Amino acid sequence: MAGGTLRLEGVAQSWSTGSARNRIAIEHEGTILTVAVRCLIRGLPFETQALLDTGAAWSVIGGDLAEILAPQLGEPEQAMILSTRLGRIRGKLHELDIELLAEHGESLMVTGSVLIAPDWTGSVVLGYRGFLERIRFALDPGVNPDDAWFFFASAG
Amino acid sequence: MGGWAQLLKAPRVKTSPRRSRGDFGVDYAWLRDNREAFLGRWVALREGVLLDSDMTLRALLGRLTESGQMDGAFVVRVD
Numbered sequence: 414m415a416g417g418t419l420r421l422e423g424v425a426q427s428w429s430t431g432s433a434r435n436r437i438a439i440e441h442e443g444t445i446l447t448v449a450v451r452c453l454i455r456g457l458p459f460e461t462q463a464l465l466d467t468g469a470a471w472s473v474i475g476g477d478l479a480e481i482l483a484p485q486l487g488e489p490e491q492a493m494i495l496s497t498r499l500g501r502i503r504g505k506l507h508e509l510d511i512e513l514l515a516e517h518g519e520s521l522m523v524t525g526s527v528l529i530a531p532d533w534t535g536s537v538v539l540g541y542r543g544f545l546e547r548i549r550f551a552l553d554p555g556v557n558p559d560d561a562w563f564f565f566a567s568a569g
Numbered sequence: 570m571g572g573w574a575q576l577l578k579a580p581r582v583k584t585s586p587r588r589s590r591g592d593f594g595v596d597y598a599w600l601r602d603n604r605e606a607f608l609g610r611w612v613a614l615r616e617g618v619l620l621d622s623d624m625t626l627r628a629l630l631g632r633l634t635e636s637g638q639m640d641g642a643f644v645v646r647v648d
Contacts, residue, residue: 430584434593436600451593451643459613459633459644460589477611477626477646489575506576514589525580536648547582558601559594567582 428549429564431515435552436462437561448552449536450563454478455510456485461537463511465550465563469540471495472511472525473504475533483529493528497535504530511539513548513565521565523548590641591616600647607647614643 436449448465457478473495474482490505506528513521526543539545550565595617603612603619611629613620620638623629626646633639 459642519584520587522585526576
């Protein structure tokens, strides 16, 4: 499950360095959040999950996780207001390491920009700008929800 | 470079030798099978087994630390 081959202009190259099963169809406040991946957020001593959301401009960590993380975060930081489906939220944009964890192959460490917003009550979101934009990834839904796979690699 | 300039630059991505010890599938199956009973609670799982749960994350983390079960735990809020 770790690898895949990309054929570009007749040249075959490996494009996926890691893979892991992902959760699908999580219900949250009446909304189906479709793809959740397992990750390790620097500063938190446990693995957790995050919603993979290419439609989100930014990544967000809120609620209890944000409160625990906030004292450990340093510079740089910038205040930001983000418009979300749950309304406007205020937070601070920080540089943060988040590791996408692999079951097969290698995990992927991403040093990106994440909004830390204690008022955000939704799940951890991994958005496009500052995080997903430099990751090559693919989703294989499998034949049932227990066999959905997330393949990933650095875009180089 | 700092401030907005640093925060707006492209993310840095590199591979990591770390691999989770767990079987993700059994944890996801547990969450699906036990969602109603634990709705709104934070749960800690390892290999599809519930380690502990609590309504607050801080309380759960405190007990996991005391019992030495934090390493490798998968901690999520059931929603």
